[in-house]
Ligand SMILES: Nc1ncnc2c1ncn2[C@@H]1O[C@H](COP(=O)(O)OP(=O)(O)OP(=O)(O)O)[C@@H](O)[C@H]1O
């Protein structure tokens with residue numbers, strides 16, 4: 343444990359990724375918006391690759407500069423390998439780091455091709471106006487396609503471990519339940535009834551909608567409703583395939599080698615959100631690894647204010663500048679103490695939750711060097 347990862351009062355990390363992820367095949371990073379899920383996923387991925395494993399990070403919407411630095415620019419849905427220089431002078435064993443950016447639409451297209459009865463049927467759906475809207479935009483499809491893609495990556499056997507960076511969902515369960523929810527919807531009686539051909543017609547939707555369709559057609563110049571009927575008709579027919587897949591994905595998430603990590607910022611709302619996530623997860627058949635508290639303000643453990651000012655005055659040779667620097671130093675120390683209190687309070691809530699403290703780095707993390715700096719804190723050298 344480096345001094346940087348201890349708080350002024352001595353709260354230290356109890357989550358050790360080397361052991362927690364020793365056998366992991368899937369690592370899921372969840373948490374609120376903007377707390378550093380993508381950065382942490384990439385950092386853990388790099389750390390594991392530096393330990394000799396073949397790693398793929400499935401990321402969602404990474405910050406532009408990081409995406410560019412990793413070679414993801416303009417590449418959707420295809421894993422790209424990040425060239426890694428050995429970080430240790432003696433070379434050491436370096437595994438592989440791959441990254442892939444989730445593209446919900448192409449994942450959907452792949453699924454439709456796989457489960458449609460024929461290439462013609464698939465083409466019909468792919469060209470369908472409603473489908474195009476649905477696959478690209480509808481809420482929840484990102485959650486669904488993320489786990490789908492995860493499944494596909496693992497099936498390929500090209501990686502030892504796949505990290506899943508999740509979209510900033512308000513509810514972790516949205517994402518866990520997405521495959522099952524989609525299947526239930528496709529399988530639902532309501533949908534079947536809506537689409538079931540009645541006396542040669544198109545089902546309730548088709549029959550009841552004649553006048554309405556006519557109006558829409560005239561108003562919009564497009565036959566949207568018949569696209570809708572066609573879309574759900576074909577999708578409904580694929581329900582069995584989706585159902586099997588949903589079960590496979592669910593089983594994958596429940597495997598002991600699938601480890602969930604939560605990421606939070608040292609803010610009351612973020613920690614409360616993480617607490618709620620954890621509670622929701624605890625009723626599930628999943629392996630919870632622990633909480634990463636990211637962007638912690640760090641300060642040396644014990645410092646006497648006067649001694650700091652004297653040392654600064656001597657180093658800077660200017661009392662005024664030294665006083666200002668000392669004041670800034672004091673603010674940082676207070677913030678560090680504040681962060682620590684929040685974490686201590688949080689830990690009192692959920693019991694002995696393993697936590698990993700990651701400091702706020704001097705700069706944004708936007709390239710492999712930045713990620714390597716993060717790795718030092720994600721995988722601190724023992725001792
Ligand atoms: N420990 C850190 N030190 C400094 N900067 C950091 C740290 N962790 C994350 N950042 C920066 O914070 C920003 C947000 O991080 P990131 O994109 O990983 O968050 P996110 O949780 O994935 O966001 P979203 O919910 O929008 O997907 C990025 O610019 C990243 O470089």
Ligand SMILES: [Mg+2]
Nearest residue numbers: 379380402403
């Ligand atoms: Mg992100």
